[in-house]
Structure formats: structure tokens, C-alpha cells
Amino acid sequence: MSGPIGFQCQNHSVCMSTMLAQAQDHCTALGLRLTPVRRRTLEILLAEHRALGAYDVLKHLAAEGLGTQPPVAYRALDFLVKAGFAHKIEALNAYTACVHPGQDHAPAFLICRNCQSVAEADTAPAKGRLGDAARAAGFVIERTVVEATGLCPDCVGEAA
């Protein structure tokens, strides 16, 4: 669906339906329920290659009569994150669809500060020097957040 690390995907509607199907299969396999709100929330995230705030998602949902109150969006987003279909971008307090759901992975993000696009790389930070430092200290890592902010290829070009 995309280049080396996820900026640009050539065929977005294919990418979306593939992801949705994968999510559906995964839920079926694990006995999870991809309810209308959850499914639509995932579609909303997939429709953009960027991070959306919970209230942005809520606006979309509200426009379609799927719920008007914050918990609606947060519950759906929490479900998607727990199920591995989406990630929270801490630096933005926003959410983005996962580009390879199902797999247990430690994602790293490249976030464009100009166009808000988000690319998901898959480096394993806990394996590098940070992991060494943690082990040396006796610290047990459970979760890592790796987020790089900067300019994506398109926006670097524009700036020139």
C-alpha cells in the first residue's frame, strides 16, 4: 500500500478495503466484535494518512448519527488501539490507523509537522541502546513510544 515506510500509497481505496477485511478477520478469529461504530471509526482513520484527534473522529461519527458524545469516540479508539488496528500518537494526542495490524509490533512514527501525515516504521527500539541501558539499570520495558517530528518528502520539497 505504500512506499518504503508508509508515506504515499498508490491506491487508497484498495488499501482501505484490505485493511478493513484484515481487521474483520482478526476480530472474528479472536472473538472480538467489530461493531458499526468501531468499524466506521477505523474507516475514518484509514481514510486519511494522518493522525486525527478523538474529537475529529467524533465529528465524523456525529455527522453520520453514530454518536455525539466524547466517550463514543474514545471507546472506539481504545478498542482499535487495544486490538492493534490503530495507534495513539502521543506527541499529537491523536490517533492513526495501523499499517500492519494483527502483528505484535513496536511501532515508530514519522510525523510531518506541516501536513500532519504519519508514516509508521517498524524499528524495535527496545533492542537498541535504550534496551541495553534499561537492562543495565534493571528497568523492565513494557511499552515504547518512538515518534519523530519533521518534514515529509513532499513538504521538504515545498519548503524549497
Added chain:
Amino acid sequence: MSGPIGFQCQNHSVCMSTMLAQAQDHCTALGLRLTPVRRRTLEILLAEHRALGAYDVLKHLAAEGLGTQPPVAYRALDFLVKAGFAHKIEALNAYTACVHPGQDHAPAFLICRNCQSVAEADTAPAKGRLGDAARAAGFVIERTVVEATGLCPDCVGEAA
């Protein structure tokens, strides 16, 4: 204030006064002003080896008559972050004193989910695989956030 790697400092009052002196020198050298609110805010952060929310800081400041409104705390924290004396922990929406101010560095944090202590490591993530991936994609990294959540040595022990 305990255990290895940046968790500990054996002598906290020395550590605090050292840091404060460094901050003062750095400000003097650069023509920045370490005003009472800013200085006190730094002291408050240094007094704990953990991250404090802006409103936690504000409570301390308010108790000492240094300001009661949110902007007071946010301005002081922004100043400290910009000057390199503190960092924002994105995963917690909270702030912590920098353990080696002045130096330009790309910090990485180990955050205990049990006791909220924070250790600052100094790995350079943009130099590793993430940096390679970014370069390959044409993405220009300007800032990185690396935060690992888990259990610190003390709390790993307690859990057992």
C-alpha cells in the same frame, strides 16, 4: 533518587543545587532571565525524580504565592523546556527536570508506571534504524520523542 542509570542520585540536595547553579550560569551566559517563578519551577521539578503535570507545579507555586493561574505554570515550563532545563514527557502530559542541561541532546526516557519516577537516558535514536528509514524516505527529522514505560528496579522488586 534511587537505583542506577539516572534513576538515582545519592545526594539530592547537592544534585539540586548543582543543577540550579548550572542553570543560572547558562542563563547568564546566554542573556536569559531565570526569574523567581522560573527558578522555583525548576526547583520543584528537581525536587522529585518524576514527572509533574503543569497543574501539579501550579499547586506548588500557588502555595507560595507565585501565581495561581495556568499560564504562570505553562510559561515557566515552556521557558525551562526551551532553555534545555526540563523536558516534556509526551506519554504523560507532564514535565521533568533535565539531568544534564545545557548540552544539546536527544533524550530518551524510562518511565515507571508504578511510582512515576523518570530516568533520562541519552541514546540518539535518529542515528539508528529510524534515522536510516527516515533518510531513505526523504523525511527530515527535527525532533524525536523516545519514551519507554515499564517498571523501575525498585518496583520490579516490589512486584515480586
Added chain:
DNA sequence: TTCGTATTGATATGTTATAACATCCGGTCT
């Protein structure tokens, strides 16, 4: 002193996130 800028004071508001509790819906056990 005068000017310009950084800082502070103060009010209001915007944004993100969760607590708490009622209700509904789908499955299962008897």
C-alpha cells in the same frame, strides 16, 4: 530618560479525556 522588549497579571476559553451510571442487546443455561 526614553524606547522597545520580555515578563507578569488576569480573564476567559479551548481542547483532550474519563468517571459514573443507566440501558440495551445477544447469547446461554435451565
Added chain:
DNA sequence: AGACCGGATGTTATAACATATCAATACGAA
């Protein structure tokens, strides 16, 4: 069918985090 149970939703309220704006003041440079 009826009783029950658990997950999902609906709804209200509020907690927690953050900034815009504008007036007043302090500070250093010219």
C-alpha cells in the same frame, strides 16, 4: 420461554491539560 450475564452503548457531567488575548509592569539598551 424466562432469567441471567456480560459486553456494548447512551447520556450526563466533570476532570485534566493547554492556550489566546490584552493590560500592566519591569528591565536593559540607546
